[in-house]
Amino acid sequence: MNLVSLKSQNPKLMVILSIGGWGAEGFSDAAYLESSRNSFANSCLDIVNNYGIDGIDLDWEYPVSGSCNLIKCTPKDKENFTLLLKSIRNKIGTNKILSIAAGADKFYINNVEINEIVNICDYINLMTYDFGYNTHNANLYPTSSPYGSGFSCDDSVNIFLQAGVPAMKINLGIPFYGYHGHEYLSYGNLLENYINKNGWTRYWDYEAKAAYLKNDDSFITYEDEESIEYKIKYIKSKGLGGAMFWEYNQDYNGILLNKLWTGLNE
Secondary structure: OHHHHHHHOOOOOOOEEEEEEEOOOOHHHHHHOHHHHHHHHHHHHHHHHHHOOOEEEEEEEOOOOHHHHOOOOOOOHHHHHHHHHHHHHHHHOOOOEEEEEEOOOHHHHHOOOHHHHHHHOOEEEEOOOOOOOOOOOOOOOOOOOOOOOOOOHHHHHHHHHHOOOOHHHEEEEEEOEEEEOOEEEEHHHHHHHOOOOOOOEEEEEOOOOEEEEEEOOEEEEEOOHHHHHHHHHHHHHHOOOEEEEEOHHHHOOOHHHHHHHHHHOO
8 A cells, every 4th residue: 555655754644444435335244244244354454454554444325224225224234333343343453543434414323323333433534515416515504595405514513422422533524525516526626617717706605604606597515725714613612533534636736635734733
């Protein structure tokens, strides 16, 4: 792994392998039996040892609901997910990081044993984005504007806090992209071709703490430096563990990442 070689430049760098993602199949079967859980956990241990990485992140989207039935799922996923995480923890030990990517809403909470998971995992990475395509994608707060999604990052964090997750175990998810309808636009592309260019004008929703673009009746939702600034302040005020982002190559100029890194470390 080339990423691991970067540790020679920065010994404090931690490299964690994330397994899964939207539409990734096989989790339900892997978690179903003790033998399959042990097999999966042994594979995780092999990867950790062979590549010298610092931990494992599971991005199962999603237990029980199966990404709107896009992948195989069963009601047994709820308890089996916990058992799978326990198996991985037992194999890799407590000196390695174990985290999960979690759906942002209460629907996700209801489909997992969050009170058990929080004692197994070091972090829960909230996927606080994709709230809407023709509304704000990742607004920090609710808004009365017509672009409100009916949900917010603050709503998500409070749901997890109320479910008993310690603030320091929560990482706020930040998107390095936007949407024009269902068209996916990287921040790099937005910066070069859309933001105050080619007929598009940037606006700011003061309630939501979210940026957006308009071109006549067309709308683009996206994250920018100003919205990230508010999220940095939010993370600190709430005492959260930090932030995670999706995904690195969407911010190919490094503008959002630098803003996030600098702000969190001030």
